[in-house]
Amino acid sequence: MSEGAAKKEEKPRKFQAIRGTRDLLPPETALWNRVEQTAHQVFATFGFGEIRPPIFEPTDLFARAVGGETDIVSKEMYTFSNPTSLAAIVSEDRVEGFLGDMLPEAEKISLRPEATASVCRAYIEHNMQQLPQPVKLYYMGPMFRRERPQKGRYRQFYQIGAEVLGGSDAPAIDAEVIEMVMTFFDRLELQGVQLDINSIGCRECRPKYVELLRAELQKVKDKLGADSQRRIETNPLRVLDSKLESEQSIIAKLPRIADHLCEDCATHYAAVKHQLEMRGVIYRENWRLVRGLDYYMRTTFEITAQGLGSQNAVCGGGRYDGLVELLGGPPTKGIGFAIGEDRLILSLEESGKAPAPKGRDVYIAWMGEKARATAIRAAKDLRKAGFSVELPPVEQKFGKALGQADKLGARFALILGDNEVSEGLWTLKTLADGSQAKFTEPDLLEHLRKQKALSP
Numbered sequence: 001m002s003e004g005a006a007k008k009e010e011k012p013r014k015f016q017a018i019r020g021t022r023d024l025l026p027p028e029t030a031l032w033n034r035v036e037q038t039a040h041q042v043f044a045t046f047g048f049g050e051i052r053p054p055i056f057e058p059t060d061l062f063a064r065a066v067g068g069e070t071d072i073v074s075k076e077m078y079t080f081s082n083p084t085s086l087a088a089i090v091s092e093d094r095v096e097g098f099l100g101d102m103l104p105e106a107e108k109i110s111l112r113p114e115a116t117a118s119v120c121r122a123y124i125e126h127n128m129q130q131l132p133q134p135v136k137l138y139y140m141g142p143m144f145r146r147e148r149p150q151k152g153r154y155r156q157f158y159q160i161g162a163e164v165l166g167g168s169d170a171p172a173i174d175a176e177v178i179e180m181v182m183t184f185f186d187r188l189e190l191q192g193v194q195l196d197i198n199s200i201g202c203r204e205c206r207p208k209y210v211e212l213l214r215a216e217l218q219k220v221k222d223k224l225g226a227d228s229q230r231r232i233e234t235n236p237l238r239v240l241d242s243k244l245e246s247e248q249s250i251i252a253k254l255p256r257i258a259d260h261l262c263e264d265c266a267t268h269y270a271a272v273k274h275q276l277e278m279r280g281v282i283y284r285e286n287w288r289l290v291r292g293l294d295y296y297m298r299t300t301f302e303i304t305a306q307g308l309g310s311q312n313a314v315c316g317g318g319r320y321d322g323l324v325e326l327l328g329g330p331p332t333k334g335i336g337f338a339i340g341e342d343r344l345i346l347s348l349e350e351s352g353k354a355p356a357p358k359g360r361d362v363y364i365a366w367m368g369e370k371a372r373a374t375a376i377r378a379a380k381d382l383r384k385a386g387f388s389v390e391l392p393p394v395e396q397k398f399g400k401a402l403g404q405a406d407k408l409g410a411r412f413a414l415i416l417g418d419n420e421v422s423e424g425l426w427t428l429k430t431l432a433d434g435s436q437a438k439f440t441e442p443d444l445l446e447h448l449r450k451q452k453a454l455s456p
């Protein structure tokens, strides 16, 4: 085959979204927008303001905050060399291919796997401890974790989260943060919502409990699976998280943290539960609820919802006093949560809460040069009044235009021909029943306004 022929046959590569990422498309994006609007509204009523941190940060920030040994940091981050330091090294004539490996950890940057670390970094960087405390912030946006993709688990996923930083660690703050998520879910009519809470103690009592747990796990080591056996050494608390059927009866007999909290933690936990009750928030205590991030202490919680299969946690959060300090800031109390927006949307869709796809309000079927000018003006006025309008770019026969209006799910077709324009009476066709009526321009707007107010 000649070179020319080979070139001809070569088809351009068809690109696809990278595994674990996906396009969010209409009409589904309308539901995403509704969810985000509701979050803006509900969170504002609790006095939260929005923060938009960057999508990448120094790798070290996440390693220190989330924990270098956690799955998130040790296996799942998308990490790159920082281009500015790269430029500096390239100028020293080093070989490009080795640069990534040669860079010291401190020079690396990662796509954020979560945003609590970023919010704490921002709190310190902008001296927010000088603002009235506590500072209440929320965020929404994409996060990145290299996990095995499946239903409800993506490599680029979206979180809606909130953090309360500074001030006291009053149990009422824990309860109000939880009340806020539950109010948000309630407003969205999320189905099958189940709130689990726990206290995982503090720097005083948790290490003692972990040692006790480790000792007890050593006694039953032979009966545990390989993962749990490994975790006896690395992080015994994570054994409680195990879903392995064969381990369940063993785990049920292990010592429970609630029985080993220090007095302060026990008092705090009891008060959080009381505060939740005062707010009418229904919860379930789950002593096996340990979270996969290192920064937590005392209150931890998770919320599950209907229709999500094995990835059913739609929100996770907890208290993290000391994290700001760990990141070089002043001693600061902190608590927050993050909602998995993809899962929230999935659950809403599964329970039929997705809004029906919305068609256009008005399709303008115009014919003739005079009508074109009128159609352009009508479209402008109708859009200004808030109607969704489709204005075909080229002239169409009325039959074709009406067919097109139907396909787009338009409610009305505004028919503008030479007659309509010279008479100043426009024809409006209701597509559902085929009825037609003539209106002057101001009457038409009024009529459409009334119809919109009546529509579901």
Ligand code: HAM
Residues within 6 Å of the ligand: 113, 114, 115, 116, 145, 147, 152, 153, 154, 155, 157, 158, 159, 161, 162, 163, 293, 313, 314, 315, 316, 317, 318, 319, 335, 336, 337, 338, 339, 340, 341, 342, 343
């Ligand atoms: P997290 O439990 O790692 O906590 O994530 C919170 C939520 O994000 C999960 O419950 C889940 O709904 C969603 N999520 C996590 N990974 C994925 C994924 N691969 N695909 C889809 N959804 C996912 C945090 O991120 C903490 N920063 C929460 C927090 C804020 N704690 C205190 N403040």
